[in-house]
Amino acid sequence: xxxxxxxxxxxxxxxxxxxxxxxGTGKTHLLIGLGTAAAEAGYRVRYVxxxxxxxxxxxxxxxxxxxxxxxxxxRVDLLCLDELGYLQLDRRGAELLFQVLTEREEKTAxxxxxxxPFSGWTKTFTDPRLCAAIVDRLTYDGTIIETGxxxxxxxxxxxxxxxxxxxxxxxxx
Numbered sequence: 001x002x003x004x005x006x007x008x009x010x011x012x013x014x015x016x017x018x019x020x021x022x023x024g025t026g027k028t029h030l031l032i033g034l035g036t037a038a039a040e041a042g043y044r045v046r047y048v049x050x051x052x053x054x055x056x057x058x059x060x061x062x063x064x065x066x067x068x069x070x071x072x073x074x075r076v077d078l079l080c081l082d083e084l085g086y087l088q089l090d091r092r093g094a095e096l097l098f099q100v101l102t103e104r105e106e107k108t109a110x111x112x113x114x115x116x117p118f119s120g121w122t123k124t125f126t127d128p129r130l131c132a133a134i135v136d137r138l139t140y141d142g143t144i145i146e147t148g149x150x151x152x153x154x155x156x157x158x159x160x161x162x163x164x165x166x167x168x169x170x171x172x173x
Contacts, residue, residue, distance in 0.1 A: 001145065002030065006037040010109060011078045016142030017111040020118070024151025027113035028082055034111060035080040043077035050084040050097070050112075057096035066096075074103035078111060085116035085124050094125045094134075101137045112138060 010017060017034070019027040032047065039045040048056075053073075060069035073079060079100075089097065104110055116123065118135050125131035 001143075002034075005034055005143065008038050008041045008043060010143065011038045011041075011043050014104075014106055014108050016109065016138050016140070018138055018142060018144045019111070019113040019147060020144065021115070021147030022149045022151065023115055024153045025147035025149065026152060027115075027147050030145070030147070031080050031082055031111055031113045035078060038078045038109075044075070045078045045080065046073070046076045047080040047082065049082050051087050053081065053100070054089055054093040054097055057100065058093060061096065066099075070099055070103050073100050074108065076108065078109045079104060081110060081112045083115075084112045085114040085121060087124070088126065089124055091127060091130075094127065094130055098130060098134055101134060105137050106140075110138065 005017065019030055021027055035045045035047055057066065057069060060066045101110065114121075118139075121135060122128060122131050125134055
């Protein structure tokens with residue numbers, strides 16, 4: 001599946017990708033890797049944390065530059081949106097994010113990484129109708145990959161290998 005996604009066909013077709021799983025399960029790693037593969041294939045790619053995007057949109061709205069910022073995010077071939085679901089968004093923040101998703105819908109690709117299953121997105125998007133519309137846009141004709149619940153970092157630490165790659169082989173106590 002990952003090799004197929006790395007080919008970039010989904011980016012060319014403007015399809016969404018959702019990486020869903022607990023912390024430490026490789027979502028950000030996959031998101032950055034697939035974004036890098038797309039950039040190497042010549043696509044315009046932008047990576048941003050969900051909270052940073054919402055803050056940028058709110059600031060743009062205050063500066064009366066919202067249309068310009070939304071259009072800029074609409075022009076990239078692939079928008080990689082990380083850490084969606086870690087922070088609750090106020091209604092206006094969710095509405096601003098929705099505008100970006102609507103601008104991109106079925107035209108340009110989006111990839112998101114979230115620690116919450118879709119059923120838990122009502123914690124991030126507190127308006128149920130808006131939440132349903134966002135999930136609808138991010139899943140329609142897209143790919144959903146569940147990365148699981150076992151943290152790679154925690155498993156690596158428990159196996160005794162967490163510090164072996166640190167400079168000097170330092171071990172924690």
